[in-house]
Amino acid sequence: MSANAHGPAEALKGLVRRQYFWGIVAIALLLLVNLVKDPGYLAVTIGSSGNLVGNVIDILRAAAPIVLIAVGMCLVVATGGIDLSVGSVMVVAGAVSMEFLSGAPDTLGSGLAAVGLVIAVSAALGAVNGVLVSVVGLQPFISTLVIMLAGRGLAKVITGGQNTAATNESFRWIANGHVLGLPVVFLLALLLAVAMGILVRRSALGLMLEAIGMDAKAARLAGVNRRALLLTVYVLAGVLAGLAGVFATASVMTVDVSRTGYQLELDAILAVVIGGTSLAGGKFNITGAVVGAILIATLDKTVVFLGVSSSATPAFKAVVIVVLCLLQSERVRRAFRQRRAAAARPAEREAVAA
Amino acid sequence: MSARQRIAKALGAATVGALALGLTACGGGDSGGDDGLTTVGFVAVGPEGAWREANETNIQDTFTEDAGYELKYAPATNLDQKSQIDAFTSFVDEGVDVILLSATEATGWEDSLKRAQEAEIPVILLDRGIEPDDTDLYVTRIAPDNIEVSTAVADWAVAAFPEGANYFVLEGPAGVSVVNERNEGFDAVAGAQASLVKVGAQTANWSTEEAKSVVETVLKSNDNDLQFIFAQNDEMGLGAVQAVQEAGLVPGTDVKIATIDGTRNALESLAAGELSFVAEYNPLFGETALEVVEKVLDGEDVESSIVVPSATFDSPEAAETALPDRKF
Numbered sequence: 001m002s003a004n005a006h007g008p009a010e011a012l013k014g015l016v017r018r019q020y021f022w023g024i025v026a027i028a029l030l031l032l033v034n035l036v037k038d039p040g041y042l043a044v045t046i047g048s049s050g051n052l053v054g055n056v057i058d059i060l061r062a063a064a065p066i067v068l069i070a071v072g073m074c075l076v077v078a079t080g081g082i083d084l085s086v087g088s089v090m091v092v093a094g095a096v097s098m099e100f101l102s103g104a105p106d107t108l109g110s111g112l113a114a115v116g117l118v119i120a121v122s123a124a125l126g127a128v129n130g131v132l133v134s135v136v137g138l139q140p141f142i143s144t145l146v147i148m149l150a151g152r153g154l155a156k157v158i159t160g161g162q163n164t165a166a167t168n169e170s171f172r173w174i175a176n177g178h179v180l181g182l183p184v185v186f187l188l189a190l191l192l193a194v195a196m197g198i199l200v201r202r203s204a205l206g207l208m209l210e211a212i213g214m215d216a217k218a219a220r221l222a223g224v225n226r227r228a229l230l231l232t233v234y235v236l237a238g239v240l241a242g243l244a245g246v247f248a249t250a251s252v253m254t255v256d257v258s259r260t261g262y263q264l265e266l267d268a269i270l271a272v273v274i275g276g277t278s279l280a281g282g283k284f285n286i287t288g289a290v291v292g293a294i295l296i297a298t299l300d301k302t303v304v305f306l307g308v309s310s311s312a313t314p315a316f317k318a319v320v321i322v323v324l325c326l327l328q329s330e331r332v333r334r335a336f337r338q339r340r341a342a343a344a345r346p347a348e349r350e351a352v353a354a
Numbered sequence: 355m356s357a358r359q360r361i362a363k364a365l366g367a368a369t370v371g372a373l374a375l376g377l378t379a380c381g382g383g384d385s386g387g388d389d390g391l392t393t394v395g396f397v398a399v400g401p402e403g404a405w406r407e408a409n410e411t412n413i414q415d416t417f418t419e420d421a422g423y424e425l426k427y428a429p430a431t432n433l434d435q436k437s438q439i440d441a442f443t444s445f446v447d448e449g450v451d452v453i454l455l456s457a458t459e460a461t462g463w464e465d466s467l468k469r470a471q472e473a474e475i476p477v478i479l480l481d482r483g484i485e486p487d488d489t490d491l492y493v494t495r496i497a498p499d500n501i502e503v504s505t506a507v508a509d510w511a512v513a514a515f516p517e518g519a520n521y522f523v524l525e526g527p528a529g530v531s532v533v534n535e536r537n538e539g540f541d542a543v544a545g546a547q548a549s550l551v552k553v554g555a556q557t558a559n560w561s562t563e564e565a566k567s568v569v570e571t572v573l574k575s576n577d578n579d580l581q582f583i584f585a586q587n588d589e590m591g592l593g594a595v596q597a598v599q600e601a602g603l604v605p606g607t608d609v610k611i612a613t614i615d616g617t618r619n620a621l622e623s624l625a626a627g628e629l630s631f632v633a634e635y636n637p638l639f640g641e642t643a644l645e646v647v648e649k650v651l652d653g654e655d656v657e658s659s660i661v662v663p664s665a666t667f668d669s670p671e672a673a674e675t676a677l678p679d680r681k682f
Contacts, residue, residue: 037575038575047602054574055571055574058567058574156401161401161407162404163404165619248563251566252562252592252593252596254562254563254592256560256562256563256589259560259563259564260561260563262559262561300567301567301571303556304571304572304575305571305574305575307554307556309555309556310525310527310555310556311528311529313556313557
C-alpha cells in the first residue's frame with residue numbers, strides 16, 4: 001500500500017510509520033515465540049490431498065471470519081459509528097443457512113441458495129441498523145446493541161432453540177476446501193477485503209465516509225449524501241458479518257445458537273483499532289484491519305499451541321494487547337526515544353529515529 | 355381519591371391479575387386443591403438448551419393430572435434469579451403442597467427457603483444445588499453426579515488404553531462448577547494412572563467450532579501423537595471428531611474421543627464409530643422426583659441427596675440400541 005516511486009527504503013519507512021506496523025511486529029513476535037517452543041512451527045508441508053498443511057495455514061483459516069467482520073466494522077467506524085451487532089448477525093446467518101440446508105438436498109444449488117439467503121437476511125439486518133442510525137437518527141451504539149440482543153434471540157427462534165447441524169458438501173467446501181493448496185475461506189476473505197479496499201480508496205467513497213466521521217454537518221453542507229452512505233455502510237457491514245457467519249458455521253456444519261459469533265464484535269473492534277482506525281471516526285485503514293484480524297487469530301492459536309491454561313488465557317491475551325497498544329501510542333514511543341537518546345548521545349539518534 | 359391514587363390502584367390490580375393469569379395458565383386453569391389433586395409448584399430454569407428442555411419436559415410429563423398432581427410451571431425469565439424468587443414466593447403464599455426448585459444461581463436462597471419452611475411447604479431441589487449447602491432448608495436434592503459421570507469416563511479410558519496414551523482435555527468455560535466437578539472426577543482416576551499422560555487442557559467454551567480449532571492446533575503441536583481426547587460435553591467432542599478427520603487421522607481408531615451428556619447427536623456419532631465413549635448426564639429423573647414427592651407427603655424420611663443413575667455407552671451397538679427412544 002505504501003509502496004511508491006521512492007524506492008524500497010522509502011517504502012519501508014512509510015510502512016514503519018503506519019500504525020499497523022506494530023501489529024505486524026506483534027504477529028512476528030508471536031510466531032517467534034511459537035518457533036522457540038517448536039522449531040518446526042512455521043513448516044508448511046503438502047498434505048495427502050495435495051493441499052498445504054501447517055500452523056500458518058490454520059491461522060489464515062481462523063482469521064478469515066474476523067477479517068470480514070473487521071473490514072465491515074472498519075467502514076462503520078470511519079463514519080464515527082460502531083456496529084455491535086456483527087456477532088449476532090453471524091449467528092443469524094448460521095441459523096438461517098443450517099435450518100435451510102438441513103431440509104434441502106445435498107447439491108451445489110442448495111449450497112448457493114443458502115449463501116444467497118444469508119446475504120439477503122444479513123443485508124436486511126444491516127438495513128435495520130442503517131435506518132435506525134441514518135433515518136431515525138439513533139446513536140449507532142444503541143441501534144446496533146438492539147440488533148445484537150435481538151439477533152441471538154432471532155437465531156434461537158429460527159432453530160427452535162436447538163443447535164442445528166446439516167450436510168452439504170459445497171457449503172462445507174467454503175470453509176474446509178482448498179484452491180491452489182490454500183484454504184478457500186482465507187482467499188475469499190482476502191478477495192472481499194481487497195475489493196472493499198479498491199472500492200473505497202479508488203473512488204471518493206472513502207473520503208466521503210471519513211468526512212461524515214469527522215463532521216457530519218460539514219459533510220452534508222459539502223454535498224455528501226449522509227443518509228444513503230450510512231445506510232450503505234451498515235448494509236455492507238451486515239452482509240460481511242453474514243458471510244463471516246457462513247465461514248464459521250460451514251467449518252463444522254453446525255450452528256451453536258449460544259456460541260457462534262459470541263463476542264466477536266469485540267474482536268472486530270480490536271482488529272480495527274490495532275489497524276490504526278480511530279474509534280472517534282474520520283480515519284480508517286482497511287489493510288490495518290486485516291492485519292489486526294490476522295493478529296487476533298495468531299494470538300488465539302498461540303494460546304493453544306503454547307498450552308496456556310484456560311484460566312490464564314484471557315490474562316495472556318490482555319497482556320499482549322496492552323503491550324501492543326502501548327507500542328502504538330506516540331507518547332509512549334516518544335518517551336522511549338528520549339530515554340534512549342539521552343543514554344546514547346546524538347550519534348545514535350539517526351538510527352533510532354528510523 | 356386523587357387521579358394518582360386511582361392509577362396506582364388500577365396498576366396494582368392489573369399486576370395482580372397478570373400474575374394470577376401467569377400462574378394458572380400453566381396449571382390448566384384448575385382452581386387446585388379442591389378436586390383432590392396435589393399441587394406442585396415448579397420453579398424452573400426455562401429455555402437453556404437441549405438438556406434443560408428434556409429435563410423440564412420430563413418433569414411436566416410426570417406430574418400429570420392422571421397421576422394426581424397439578425403442576426404449576428414457572429420458568430425464569432432470561433435465567434434471572436429475581437423472577438425465580440418471585441415465583442417461589444407466590445407459590446409459598448398460595449400454599450402449594452410441594453415446591454420443586456431448579457435454581458439458576460446457587461446463592462441467595464436462604465430467605466425464600468426459610469419462608470417455605472415456616473409455611474411447612476417441603477422444597478425439593480432438582481439438578482442445581484444451593485450455596486451455602488444448608489440441608490436443613492430443603493428436603494433433598496435430586497441430580498446426576500458430575501464427579502461420578504466423569505469418573506466413568508476415566509475408568510473407561512484406563513481400561514481402553516492398557517498400554518497408556520497421551521490425552522488432551524477440552525473443558526467448558528473456566529471456573530464453572532460443572533467444569534470443576536468434571537475435572538475433579540476425571541483427574542482422580544486418570545491422574546493416578548502413570549501410563550496416561552495429560553498433554554494439556556484448554557477451554558473450547560462448550561462450542562463445536564472452537565473445539566475444532568483447538569484440537570487442530572493441539573494435534574500439530576504434538577505431531578499427531580495423541581491417542582485420547584476427553585471432551586466435557588458432546589458439542590466439543592463432535593468438533594474434535596472433525597479436527598481429527600481433517601488432520602488425516604481416523605477418529606475412533608487413531609484418536610479415541612470420549613464425551614459427557616449423551617445427546618442424540620453424540621449417540622449418532624458413536625453409532626458411526628467416530629466417538630468412542632459417551633457418558634450420559636441423565637436429565638430424565640421425573641420418576642425419581644415423583645417417588646420422592648410421594649414419600650415426603652406421606653411423612654417418610656428421604657436422603658438429603660439423591661443421585662440420578664446415568665448410563666454409559668461404550669460401543670456403536672450400545673448407541674444404536676439407545677437411539678430409537680432418545681429424548682434429547
